[in-house]
Structure formats: structure tokens, C-alpha cells
Amino acid sequence: MPTRLTRELAELRSRLLDMATIVAEQFTDAVDALLDHDVDRAERVVERDREVDRLELEVDESCQRIMARHQPVASDLRTLLTVEKINTDLERIGDHCRNVARNTVHVTEAPGILEPLRLREMSKTARRMLDEAKQAFLDQDAELARRIPELDDEVDRLHHENFQALVEYVQAHPEHAEVAAHLITASKAVERISDHAINIAQGVVFLIEGVDIRHASVQEQSTDNGSIAP
Secondary structure, eight states, X not given: OOOXXXXXXXXHHHHHHHHHHHHHHXXXXXXXXXXXXXXXXXXXXXXXXXXXXXXXXXXXXXXXXHHHHHOOXXXXXXXXXXXXXXXXXXXXXXXXXXXXXXXXXXXXXXXXTTTTOOHHHHHHHHHHHHHHHHHXXXXXXXXXXXXXXXXXXXXXXXXXXXXXXXXXXXXXXXXXXXXXXXXXXXXXXXXXXXXXXXXXXXXXXXXXXXXXXXXXXXXXXXXXXXXXXX
16 A cells, blocks of 8 residues: 555656646747737736746645655655756746747737748757656656757757847848847747756656766766766
8 A cells, every 4th residue: 555655756746747738838839829929829828827836836845845744765855856856947947938928929010020930840849858858757767868858959959040040130120120139039948948858857867767967977077087986
């Protein structure tokens, strides 16, 4: 029969997965609103961010309560530490979705400015990273989690292309420089979402293997120099 701690951790993971689902929906809605000039949809994304903020507080409070009540160790402790980190990343992704949505109203002021951009393609890759990070957490799949950062190069490349396209657009249409600045902010927000997806994936690896892979190259160098014991 499951212990009380086991049940509480299961409930905590379930709440975190619910939060991940909401954030992913926010992401798609925010990008679609921006690209379709749908101001009403953008406003709904902004309003829904409150739901994400509420869930973040609930997850954080649950973690603190479990820590105080059960004083977990080993894998249970890693679960709590990982959930706390993922919780923060999901809340920040929600913030970035809100920021993307808020730029929708400005795009209507410059018809044609979206045409040279690759925001939809960039967003699909970032959304794939987010979905796979969630799946890796759900399935406890460290191998999948380790593959997710490989997709980040494409997101970074597309963000750079968007930046260059907007610079060229402003050169031809200086009257729309402010709108272009808003779109650079939106593209950067999508790029940051992919970074948070990587953080989540790295948290999954830590949860499963107890290994922190955030700065693997630094750790390897330290080991080579004898700073870290094997």
C-alpha cells in the first residue's frame, strides 16, 4: 500500500503536469494570436497567466509542506528539488507567453511585417522541446531528456534570422521601427522558452540519474584538474 509520502508526491507530479499542459496551450495560443493578429485571443492568454501563477504557488507550497512533514531523502528529495526547479521554469514560460501575446496589438500597425519572419517554424520547434520535456518527466525518460537540447540550435538560428529580417525591414520602413522592436522582443521570448525547456530536460536527468548536466563541460574540466573527486 502506498505511503502518505508516495501519494503526496504523486499528487504533486500530477499538479505539475497540469501546469505544463496549460503553459503549452498558452504558448500555442500566444503565437497564433500574434501571427493571426487576433487581439481577443491574445488578451485571453494574458488573463490565463494568472492561473499559471496560482498553480506555481500551490506547487511551491506543497513542496515546502512535504519537506517539513516528511523530511525526504534520496530519490524523494530529488523529486522535490526537481519539481521546484521545473515549477519555476514553467511559470517563467508562462510569463514569456504573456509577453508574446501582448505584442499582438502592435503588429496590426505594420501590415506585412510578419511575412519575412520564421516565427511559426521557430515556435513549433520550441513547442516540440517543451512537449518532449514534459513527456520525459512523465515517462522518467532520461534518454529523451538528453536529446532535447539538440533542438535548441535551430531555435537560436531562426531567432537570429528573425532579427536580421527585422533590421532589414526597419531600414526599408523606418516608420515601423517600434513595431519591429516589439517583434524582436516576441522572437526573443520564444527563444527563451526553448531555454526553459532545456532546463526542464536537465532537471529530468537529475531526477532520474542524480547527475547535474547543466554545466557538464565545466565539471569535466574541474575533474581533469583534480578539483572534483571521482
